[in-house]
Every structure is written in structure tokens, then in C-alpha cells.
Amino acid sequence: MLRIMTVSRLKTQNIALNTQGFDLQPGISRLNLNPEFPLNVYLDGHRDDTPVTELHVHDGLELGYCTAGSGTFYVGNKILPFHAGDMTVITSHEYHRCHSTPGTTSQWVWFFLDPIRLLVPHAACEFVWESERFCGAPFVNVIPNGENSLLHDLMKMLIDEAKQEDEYRNSNLRSLLFLLINELHRRFPRRGTDDQTTPNATGLSRIVPALNLIAQHFHEPLTVTELAAACDLSVRSLQAHFATQMGMTPQRYLMKSRVQAAAAMLHNHQNRITEVALSSGFNSLSAFNRAFRKIYSMNPREYRKQQRT
Structure with missing residues (x-):
């Protein structure tokens, strides 16, 4: 049934x-x-x-x-x-x-x-x-x-x-x-x-603690050393695992997580862009704008305007 x-x-x-x-x-x-x-x-x-x-x-x-x-x-x-x-x-x-x-x-x-x-x-x-x-x-x-x-x-x-x-x-x-x-x-x-790339669950499991740490604390300062310690790995090993499993460095994954979280917040038009930047872990509006443009090829204001149309 x-x-x-x-x-x-x-x-x-x-x-x-x-x-x-x-x-x-x-x-x-x-x-x-x-x-x-x-x-x-x-x-x-x-x-x-x-x-x-x-x-x-x-x-x-x-x-x-x-x-x-x-x-x-x-x-x-x-x-x-x-x-x-x-x-x-x-x-x-x-x-x-x-x-x-x-x-x-x-x-x-x-x-x-x-x-x-x-x-x-x-x-x-x-x-x-x-x-x-x-x-x-x-x-x-x-x-x-x-x-x-x-x-x-x-x-x-x-x-x-x-x-x-x-x-x-x-x-x-x-x-x-x-x-x-x-x-x-x-x-x-x-x-x-x-293109037939099957995700490696065993390899991914080695960096799950770092992924979880980023998911919970992306809006806070996080260092590669802290991420490596969470996985009981050296910084070099963590970077190697990220390159293999995620196709990017831990720093870029953290930045991407922050930008994607910010993009979701921008859909609420009551959130000021400066507040969105600070809430998603960026310490300045200029750093936020640079990171956002790397992911979306436009600044946050342009992105918000595009979502309205």
C-alpha cells in the first residue's frame, strides 16, 4: 500500500x-x-x-x-x-x-x-x-x-x-x-x-565534516586550517580531497556557499544589499560585489533587478 x-x-x-x-x-x-x-x-x-x-x-x-x-x-x-x-x-x-x-x-x-x-x-x-x-x-x-x-x-x-x-x-x-x-x-x-562521472561516496565522506562546518557557519570567519582540523586532515590533504571531490579549493567552495546564500536572500526585496552581504559572511560590500560577480557575472543589484522581471 x-x-x-x-x-x-x-x-x-x-x-x-x-x-x-x-x-x-x-x-x-x-x-x-x-x-x-x-x-x-x-x-x-x-x-x-x-x-x-x-x-x-x-x-x-x-x-x-x-x-x-x-x-x-x-x-x-x-x-x-x-x-x-x-x-x-x-x-x-x-x-x-x-x-x-x-x-x-x-x-x-x-x-x-x-x-x-x-x-x-x-x-x-x-x-x-x-x-x-x-x-x-x-x-x-x-x-x-x-x-x-x-x-x-x-x-x-x-x-x-x-x-x-x-x-x-x-x-x-x-x-x-x-x-x-x-x-x-x-x-x-x-x-x-x-562525462560519466560517478560521485565517489567514500572520498566525499572524508570532507563531509568540512562541508557541514561550512553549511552551519558560512556566515562566520572560517579558515582552511579549521576545516582541515574538522576532517582530521592536514591542510594539503584537505585541499587535495576538495580538488578531487568538489572540483575546487575549500576557499572557493566557502565563497560559493556564501554567494549562493546571499542570492537566496536577495529574493526578499526587504533585505538591504549591505545587510545581505554581512549576513552571508562578507566583511565589506566591495568584497561581496567582487565575489558575487565571479559567480553570477553581474553585481547583486543587477541580479535583484533581473529576478523582478
């Missing part, structure tokens, strides 16, 4: 739920999917602005839809802003976390599933699930609202169907997931051999 969860209660009857559907272990969030219908749905998920304390990875596919708010996703070595109307696709290959814009809470609907067990036995023709297409540096896990109207329409139809309580719901959800996953494969074709 389909598990549909809310923050405080279940939406369906006669369904046992373990820790709201998750078995939490360090770094791993096991989904505990029902073998008969391996799909869990959270209709009223939310993320506040509290920094997440550790990266995690699921043992299944996560499809998300942001219904309100904004914030930042950290997926592998990617830092991805999200806003209301965006959808997310995260496979079991990538460690991730997210938090909302400071002072806000974002609202979400999440679908967690095992595509092979849920769909393959019921496929009328050959069904393909190539999870390696949807991970690594070339894949942008946040699909902005308006970028692919069919994918977003299918997500909205999934959400509407999940709210139903009749005997047709499960079969309709399965059919919609067939369509959505097939469209994902059409939208994101198989990459060349040189």
Missing part, C-alpha cells in the same frame, strides 16, 4: 510507519519502502533555515516539488538555489542537503521511490531507469519552474493524484511516474564516456 505522510499524521489508513518512513544512519537515510508498493509521499514537507548538520544519501530516488519559499540545495559538489515552483531530482548516488533562506521556511512535496521495483514489473514495454544520467557535475538537480513545462505538469498531476483516496490512486500514480521518468530520460540523454 502507498505510504502518504504528513508532518504530524498519516493520510491513509492501516499503514504502519517506522520513524516517518526513514531509518536514519550516519550519512544514510534508508527509505523503508513498502515492498508491495515502494513509494512514499510527503504532502506537507518543510525545511526551515536551520543549517543541516550532515550530508545524507537515500537508497532510492527522491523527487521534490517546492510549493513555497526559497533556499539552497547542496548536492555533491553543486550548490543550487531553489525557489517556489522548482522541482528536484536526486538519485541514490549523491550526498545532499538543503536549507531555506534565512528567516524563512520552504514548503515541499516529496516522492521517494524505487523505480525498478515500482515500475519494471508493470511495464508494457521495456522500461529504462539509468540513474547515472541524473547525477554528477553535468546534471543540475534543481529544474527551475518554466524550464520544462511537461515535467512540471507531470509533477503537479502526481501531487493531485496522491491526494486522492480511491482505488484508482496507486495505478494512476504508477502511470504518471512512468511518464515522468521517461520524460526525464528524453530530456537528459545519455552522456559521453568522458
Whole structure:
């Protein structure tokens, strides 16, 4: 039976739920999917602005839809802003976390599933699930609202169907997931051999303490020495691991985290740019402007104006 969860209660009857559907272990969030219908749905998920304390990875596919708010996703070595109307696709290959814009809470609907067990036995023709297409540096896990109207329409139809309580719901959800996953494969074709980069979970785990420290304290002064100490590594080893796993130096990752957090804050037009700069860890407006331009090729004022249009 389909598990549909809310923050405080279940939406369906006669369904046992373990820790709201998750078995939490360090770094791993096991989904505990029902073998008969391996799909869990959270209709009223939310993320506040509290920094997440550790990266995690699921043992299944996560499809998300942001219904309100904004914030930042950290997926592998990617830092991805999200806003209301965006959808997310995260496979079991990538460690991730997210938090909302400071002072806000974002609202979400999440679908967690095992595509092979849920769909393959019921496929009328050959069904393909190539999870390696949807991970690594070339894949942008946040699909902005308006970028692919069919994918977003299918997500909205999934959400509407999940709210139903009749005997047709499960079969309709399965059919919609067939369509959505097939469209994902059409939208994101198989990459060349040189691009088939599978994230190294073991290597990434060596720098998780530094990533967590940055996520929690990006707005404070942080040194490479402190980041290395958190990982029990030398500075040189930390830099080597960052280069391999993140494709950048620890300093650049910290700067990028600050700029992405600032970009999310700029969507609230009541925040003055100087306040945004200081709140995101920059000690001067000029330093903020330089860093922002490196990431977005425009200054913060131009970025805010662009978001209004």
C-alpha cells in the first residue's frame, strides 16, 4: 500500500510507519519502502533555515516539488538555489542537503521511490531507469519552474493524484511516474564516456565534516586550517580531497556557499544589499560585489533587478 505522510499524521489508513518512513544512519537515510508498493509521499514537507548538520544519501530516488519559499540545495559538489515552483531530482548516488533562506521556511512535496521495483514489473514495454544520467557535475538537480513545462505538469498531476483516496490512486500514480521518468530520460540523454562521472561516496565522506562546518557557519570567519582540523586532515590533504571531490579549493567552495546564500536572500526585496552581504559572511560590500560577480557575472543589484522581471 502507498505510504502518504504528513508532518504530524498519516493520510491513509492501516499503514504502519517506522520513524516517518526513514531509518536514519550516519550519512544514510534508508527509505523503508513498502515492498508491495515502494513509494512514499510527503504532502506537507518543510525545511526551515536551520543549517543541516550532515550530508545524507537515500537508497532510492527522491523527487521534490517546492510549493513555497526559497533556499539552497547542496548536492555533491553543486550548490543550487531553489525557489517556489522548482522541482528536484536526486538519485541514490549523491550526498545532499538543503536549507531555506534565512528567516524563512520552504514548503515541499516529496516522492521517494524505487523505480525498478515500482515500475519494471508493470511495464508494457521495456522500461529504462539509468540513474547515472541524473547525477554528477553535468546534471543540475534543481529544474527551475518554466524550464520544462511537461515535467512540471507531470509533477503537479502526481501531487493531485496522491491526494486522492480511491482505488484508482496507486495505478494512476504508477502511470504518471512512468511518464515522468521517461520524460526525464528524453530530456537528459545519455552522456559521453568522458562525462560519466560517478560521485565517489567514500572520498566525499572524508570532507563531509568540512562541508557541514561550512553549511552551519558560512556566515562566520572560517579558515582552511579549521576545516582541515574538522576532517582530521592536514591542510594539503584537505585541499587535495576538495580538488578531487568538489572540483575546487575549500576557499572557493566557502565563497560559493556564501554567494549562493546571499542570492537566496536577495529574493526578499526587504533585505538591504549591505545587510545581505554581512549576513552571508562578507566583511565589506566591495568584497561581496567582487565575489558575487565571479559567480553570477553581474553585481547583486543587477541580479535583484533581473529576478523582478
